[in-house]
Amino acid sequence: MHSIRRKLSIIILACSILAALLTAIFVNITINNKFNEYMVNNQNKRNDRIVQYFQELYKRDKKWTADSGSEMKHEAFMSNYCLTLLDSNKKLVWMMDPNDIKEKEHFNTLDSKKGVFTTNTFSIKYDGNVVGYVQIGQYSSVLLSSDDVNFKLSINKGIIASIFFSLLIVIIISLYISKQFSVPIREVSNVSVKLSNGEYSSRTDVETDILEIEKLKSSINMLGEKLNHQDLLRKRLVSDISHEIRTPLNILQNNLEAMIDGIIPVNSEQLTGLNDEVIRFGKLLNNLNTLKRFEAETISINKEKVLLDELLSVLCDDFSIALKEKNIDLVYNIRPDKDYSIIGDSDKLKQVFINLLSNAVKFSNYGGKIWINLTRDKENIIVSIRDTGIGISREDLPFIFERLYRGDKSRNKIEGSGIGLTIVKDILTLHSASIAVESRVGKGSAFTIRFRDID
Ligand code: ADP
Numbered sequence: 001m002h003s004i005r006r007k008l009s010i011i012i013l014a015c016s017i018l019a020a021l022l023t024a025i026f027v028n029i030t031i032n033n034k035f036n037e038y039m040v041n042n043q044n045k046r047n048d049r050i051v052q053y054f055q056e057l058y059k060r061d062k063k064w065t066a067d068s069g070s071e072m073k074h075e076a077f078m079s080n081y082c083l084t085l086l087d088s089n090k091k092l093v094w095m096m097d098p099n100d101i102k103e104k105e106h107f108n109t110l111d112s113k114k115g116v117f118t119t120n121t122f123s124i125k126y127d128g129n130v131v132g133y134v135q136i137g138q139y140s141s142v143l144l145s146s147d148d149v150n151f152k153l154s155i156n157k158g159i160i161a162s163i164f165f166s167l168l169i170v171i172i173i174s175l176y177i178s179k180q181f182s183v184p185i186r187e188v189s190n191v192s193v194k195l196s197n198g199e200y201s202s203r204t205d206v207e208t209d210i211l212e213i214e215k216l217k218s219s220i221n222m223l224g225e226k227l228n229h230q231d232l233l234r235k236r237l238v239s240d241i242s243h244e245i246r247t248p249l250n251i252l253q254n255n256l257e258a259m260i261d262g263i264i265p266v267n268s269e270q271l272t273g274l275n276d277e278v279i280r281f282g283k284l285l286n287n288l289n290t291l292k293r294f295e296a297e298t299i300s301i302n303k304e305k306v307l308l309d310e311l312l313s314v315l316c317d318d319f320s321i322a323l324k325e326k327n328i329d330l331v332y333n334i335r336p337d338k339d340y341s342i343i344g345d346s347d348k349l350k351q352v353f354i355n356l357l358s359n360a361v362k363f364s365n366y367g368g369k370i371w372i373n374l375t376r377d378k379e380n381i382i383v384s385i386r387d388t389g390i391g392i393s394r395e396d397l398p399f400i401f402e403r404l405y406r407g408d409k410s411r412n413k414i415e416g417s418g419i420g421l422t423i424v425k426d427i428l429t430l431h432s433a434s435i436a437v438e439s440r441v442g443k444g445s446a447f448t449i450r451f452r453d454i455d
Helices: 004-061 072-078 098-102 146-196 211-260 268-295 308-318 320-325 346-362 409-413 420-430
Strands: 082-087 092-095 118-126 129-138 304-307 329-334 341-344 369-376 380-387 434-440 444-452
Touching: 004 118, 004 129, 004 146, 072 082, 082 098, 082 118, 146 211, 211 268, 268 420, 304 308, 304 346, 308 320, 308 329, 308 346, 308 369, 308 380, 320 346, 341 346, 346 369, 346 380, 346 420, 346 444, 420 434
Parallel strands: 329 369
Antiparallel strands: 082 092, 082 129, 118 129, 304 341, 369 380, 380 444, 434 444
């Protein structure tokens, strides 16, 4: 296993070396070809010049002697080529010895025919007639002087130096770039390890300008947030359940012990009290069971047309006795002449409104007021249930839809199970509907449900 930093550095470096080598080879070949082309051009000009020279010589002397043009020999020797002068019958006038220049190290190192003596014959003309021939021979198709060789060498050295420096720069850049990737990824992975070890408060604030890593970072932070939240809920759930179980059990135990010791009499009044506690205990288990059924996702919904306006008005009648008991005023507002039908399960939707309305009644004081509003906009049918009850504290608000969550401890006086809103949320989710809550302690609460209009 390699670290991301090492892996990235190796990849960048390997690519750079390959690119540098290919560039070097390409540049070298191109320069060599162009240089040889240039030298061959020069050689052709030189040949023309030599022929021109012998033509001028013949024009002056009108014959060939053993000395004709011998001053060229020195230049030829210095420039590593051999001259041979022939007359018009191709009889030798004079020639240079190729062995004299063979001893000199002057072959073009890139020439495949190096060391092979080749000659080119050019005719010397006067007044349109061929009066002689000059042969120019050399050991390499392209003759290079030491300056030429040095020039080529310095170009190659330049290429090697530029490769070296560019690789150095690439190494520095690759270390920097790989750090940009590796540091935030390492940070995020450290946080995920901590989260998996139960340190739910771990977060990362590592800086990155890479979109994917930024997304990864925020999702791992969000995961931490959720795990923390779930952990809190779990702890609270355990403490709530144990509290709920302990209370009836303690009452039962204390009363039964007192009865055994003869401190309190065993009569039907005492036994009824104990029975009430057993019933409370049973209710708690029933609630847990109901929740389990809902959460098992085995619940399916019957799809039928439900007229929300009718359903709500029937419900208002059903609640009349409960409302009268607490002298609560219920106002049912409905914007007329609109279609309030949705596709859903009427029994389950009724359950939703019963839970919300009974909470509104339960948490309202004597003489309170409840509003049920039914409206619709272009996309949604909106039901809101608002009360002037005791309200929900800001700390409780994010948790009220969680399983077995009940508002702050003072509410323990008000009977409840903490599953009503969980069931509401589950049923609405099955109907692709949303629920939102706004509340202020002492002022009241408002629950707003939005059903997507499917027509
Ligand atoms: P329960 O009502 O049985 O306690 P719910 O799931 O119905 O359980 O509600 C969860 C909590 O939300 C309640 O304990 C209460 O604190 C709060 N709550 C719900 N509805 C209201 C309301 N209308 N007014 C004030 N508090 C409410």
